[in-house]
Amino acid sequence: MRALIVDDEANIRKVLRRVLEERPVEVDEAETLQEGIRMIERQDYDAAIVDIRLPDGSGIEALKAIKGVNSSSVVLVVTAFASTETAVEAMKAGAYDYLTKPFNLEEIRVVIRNVFDKIGLQDRVRTLQRYADEYQSIVGKSEAMQRLFSIIEKIAPFDSNVLIVGESGTGKELVAQAIHEKSRRLNHSLVAVNCASLPGELLESELFGYSRGAFTGAYAAKKGLIEEAHRGTLFLDEIGEMPASLQAKLLRFLEEKKIRPLGSGHEVDVDVRIVAATNSLLRERAAAGEFREDLFYRISTFELQLPSLRERRDDIPMLVEHFVKLFARKFDRRIERIDPAFMDAVQQSEFRGNVRELKNIIEREVILAENGVLRWSASEASSSRGAESAPQDLPDAGFSLDAHLSGLERAYLEHALHKTQGNKTKAADLLGLTFREFRYRLAKYKNAGG
Ligand SMILES: Nc1ncnc2c1ncn2[C@@H]1O[C@H](COP(=O)(O)OP(=O)(O)OP(=O)(O)O)[C@@H](O)[C@H]1O
Numbered sequence: 001m002r003a004l005i006v007d008d009e010a011n012i013r014k015v016l017r018r019v020l021e022e023r024p025v026e027v028d029e030a031e032t033l034q035e036g037i038r039m040i041e042r043q044d045y046d047a048a049i050v051d052i053r054l055p056d057g058s059g060i061e062a063l064k065a066i067k068g069v070n071s072s073s074v075v076l077v078v079t080a081f082a083s084t085e086t087a088v089e090a091m092k093a094g095a096y097d098y099l100t101k102p103f104n105l106e107e108i109r110v111v112i113r114n115v116f117d118k119i120g121l122q123d124r125v126r127t128l129q130r131y132a133d134e135y136q137s138i139v140g141k142s143e144a145m146q147r148l149f150s151i152i153e154k155i156a157p158f159d160s161n162v163l164i165v166g167e168s169g170t171g172k173e174l175v176a177q178a179i180h181e182k183s184r185r186l187n188h189s190l191v192a193v194n195c196a197s198l199p200g201e202l203l204e205s206e207l208f209g210y211s212r213g214a215f216t217g218a219y220a221a222k223k224g225l226i227e228e229a230h231r232g233t234l235f236l237d238e239i240g241e242m243p244a245s246l247q248a249k250l251l252r253f254l255e256e257k258k259i260r261p262l263g264s265g266h267e268v269d270v271d272v273r274i275v276a277a278t279n280s281l282l283r284e285r286a287a288a289g290e291f292r293e294d295l296f297y298r299i300s301t302f303e304l305q306l307p308s309l310r311e312r313r314d315d316i317p318m319l320v321e322h323f324v325k326l327f328a329r330k331f332d333r334r335i336e337r338i339d340p341a342f343m344d345a346v347q348q349s350e351f352r353g354n355v356r357e358l359k360n361i362i363e364r365e366v367i368l369a370e371n372g373v374l375r376w377s378a379s380e381a382s383s384s385r386g387a388e389s390a391p392q393d394l395p396d397a398g399f400s401l402d403a404h405l406s407g408l409e410r411a412y413l414e415h416a417l418h419k420t421q422g423n424k425t426k427a428a429d430l431l432g433l434t435f436r437e438f439r440y441r442l443a444k445y446k447n448a449g450g
Pocket residue numbers: 135137138139140166167168169170171172173174175279355356359
């Protein structure tokens with residue numbers, strides 16, 4: 001961290017420097033406005049303390065110069081006498097606070113502590129924001145994705161229901177989130193329910209809630225997820241898997257906008273927007289009578305078709321860069337270069353698992369990378385052949401999934417140990433395992449005679 005003091009009085013510079021240096025800060029000094037401005041043009045300062053009355057001009061000029069270089073620099077101004085006018089002028093120009101001369105040490109300490117608190121907060125917010133933005137941002141500049149973005153922008157603000165259709169891993173959940181965040185419901189909840197994850201009856205009680213004693217085991221009333229989403233968005237993932245009886249009940253809710261929790265005599269008004277997702281051809285299934293057609297039309301006011309990654313290969317390089325950055329930061333690894341052979345290999349991949357598959361490959365390769373170079377490693381070639389492409393690509397005989405996976409597991413364990421010079425705690429960390437888990441897995445191979 002670096003700070004600048006611009007003041008013509010040596011005594012004052014000395015006191016300010018002493019207080020600043022109570023923290024790990026590099027401090028530079030300037031005696032005149034001109035000297036200050038020269039330094040500002042050469043160097044980026046996190047913080048600055050600037051006297052307003054300088055022999056060759058107004059410190060406000062220095063303040064403006066700093067803000068021009070880095071608008072998040074935190075600047076204090078010093079005024080000789082309490083002239084409110086200059087203080088106001090300084091605050092308008094972006095000063096964080098001001099000190100009036102004469103000042104005592106305690107006063108300076110308090111104000112400077114505030115400055116550093118502010119810098120710390122700014123940093124934290126920036127890091128989190130960058131991580132959140134990158135984690136949730138939908139990457140793509142292909143024509144198909146640009147079209148998708150513009151449709152999302154258009155329809156998000158309205159309450160119309162949206163059905164998102166796309167293969168697994170194409171980003172349906174990300175799109176649902178984007179729709180919620182760009183709607184006027186963003187300050188309320190986005191509640192996600194996976195309709196395939198629970199058997200019908202459980203799903204019903206999760207969605208609609210129940211009152212105490214509604215069924216054996218209902219010891220207390222429970223609010224349903226539909227109600228939890230009140231004034232927000234309800235994301236019904238894999239809606240094609242919803243059992244027929246529940247489809248009827250959902251349709252009734254969509255028509256009446258009221259729910260009655262199981263076993264309850266009362267109806268509750270609920271206002272939700274439905275965003276649903278499916279990876280099956282729901283329209284065709286509805287036409288064939290395999291899904292309620294009336295419900296289909298209710299939920300698909302807009303139908304968004306997400307392109308598969310194969311249909312937008314020109315987005316691959318951008319996605320690779322995006323995920324490399326994301327995982328390098330997450331795992332605190334430095335990746336300086338991507339091996340061209342890696343790019344060739346991903347360009348050739350089938351990506352039946354779409355963006356998720358690409359993301360997983362990069363997560364692994366960021367961990368495995370050596371000397372800052374991201375490569376298409378040997379284990380990658382075998383894992384994408386074995387675990388992620390279509391079954392018809394597999395040899396008919398002599399192929400054991402267990403043997404394959406344990407080979408891969410073992411390679412990872414050994415690699416992690418190698419990277420950490422045999423430190424098991426660090427190796428476990430690297431792989432996202434607890435120490436016990438790591439030791440257990442390692443023992444399996446040791447016992448198997450390796
Ligand atoms: N365009 C994209 N840009 C950046 N990340 C993406 C993109 N599309 C998908 N992802 C990432 O890929 C992963 C899979 O995306 P998501 O969960 O949204 O897919 P899905 O369509 O819901 O898949 P499934 O049908 O299997 O549930 C997520 O980690 C998501 O962040």
